[in-house]
Amino acid sequence: MGKSQDGGQGQLGVGIVGAGVVVQGIHAPILQGLTDEFTVKAIWDSDPRRAEDLAAHLSTRTAGSFEDLLADPTVDVMLICSPAPFHAPQAIASMRAGKRAVLVEKPLCTTAEEADAIAQTCAETGARLLVGSMHLFDPAWREVQRLLAENPFEISSVRSNIVLPPNSRFEAWSFERTNETQPAHVPLDDRHMMRLWLLELAIHDLPLIRRLLPPNALPRVISARLLSPNGYAVIAKAGDILIDLVAMMHDHWQPEWVLEAMGPRDQLEIAFTPSFVPAGSGRSRIIRKGSWVGSEPAFANGYFAEWQALGQAARDDDYRFANEEFVDDFRFALSIAEQACALLNGGNAK
């Protein structure tokens, strides 16, 4: 495995794959706030101009190719923010190139076979894998996990309710695009749209839902439909637990992002902030007979915490996640997405 220039105890060198909106708006600002731990060594994007713009902004270099990035010995950890179909080959290549840890934006990959290959590569190389599931790292969820470990409760239903204005509403308040290039709009049929919704939006909460269910529970999707004008409604059942996934994105200003788990005597509720905005962590509540415990929003959000976790992973320093957890998260989400798409019956459920 590669060593960082300072022997592994100081800054970790970061190689970035992709220089799009997520890197510009989320990861680059976070990394600038964590310069004691990380330094960006090089950026590669299939669009060289976009890579150059971001590299200039971060005072770093562009890599001539993905292979050039892999070959850079100063790169200890990789951030992979390319389009999802490239995640698996790039993550695997990064691990095989000896990078200590790889942070892959969600979704981890696109197929079960790719997930298996990533898991196998993790095992063979010993590299650490993280997925950018920021809610999993959000202090509000971490507090809920701590409280549930102390006082678990029987769960009857789980609900993910996501109501969002368009991302463009938040972007301008959180960052200036270094490059205004917009991806071409490709019309999708209903099945592809549902898959996209579940693997790119619901996937923020699906890892948390998986952890609220009994171990190895695989939900059976009962109903799936696209909502007008933009959104989805999915009903699933896992054992005796009902799962309600609803999201809507439309032209208003008020976001609401709530994950709820209800039991006969307890209620768990986490209210998250929208993506992109550096508005701190979510707020958590566990309510029992009218009294609650939980957490108020903290300064650090899930993005910040996931980079801290990446640092711990790369240094093997009090790191709490197993690679397999992230692979299982993807398998869980993929199962739901594939069942939901199959229920759309050729795309006429809208």
Place this chain on the structure above:
Amino acid sequence: MSAPLSVRDGKNLAPWLRAQVASLPRTLRFAEGASADLTVIEGQGAWTSEALDRVNGGARRILVVDPEADEPSEIQRLADVAQQADARLILSEGFAGNPAIAGFCENLDGNYDNILLRGWADTDNRSRLLTQIRIARALGIQLSILENVIFSTNALLAEARGIFGGSLAFVSFGSTRTQACAARYSLTAHSPTRIASLVLFDATNARPGEASFVTAEGSRSLPTIYESAHRRQLRLLASDDESGSSVEELRGFAEDVALTRAAGN
């Protein structure tokens, strides 16, 4: 000032309900015997047959508090008998009768594509579903059939298409049996540019419903109404205003019970 109307058999009512009657001393007083002006029936068990007996016994103003599901055919029969006897019979529903609903409906602006009804209450699945269907009706949502109904021991999810504000909307139902929090039901209606939301609480006390509207200009909340559904309906029954005592309301209740019962297991 006119003399208060008498309420029959007050001692048999639940304490919280007696307190609500007692809060209207210029309008109502307790009395014994069948000659009382108002009859209050609690809506558990075979309330339909009790109401029928009271109508047949001469009662002409009857309040049924928190009516639960009963045989739809019996409810229809009660409606017929009440109509023939010219009896006023009001179903006083803790959630669907919340006084916040009227103001909420008046302030709805245009059509809404997606409606989410959610509930948290320590009652069984079908009771919660009936409550939600009754709230939907009170809000003017016309439902015909429930789809994708799924129950677990303590939770339910269902979907429907409903006419709301003159257009077809997707309606999602979800609720869970719980003692974690005060019983409450919520509705959130979404259009491409607006959100209307309403939260209703248990009417054993006067916690006001919360109605709010999000538009491009901002968010607006309606004034709070610190009067429980049951107190409001008691006042209505005591008044000469007959707007809330339609046999159509009874027939609607029977239809909603039937819709609930038709939902699969």
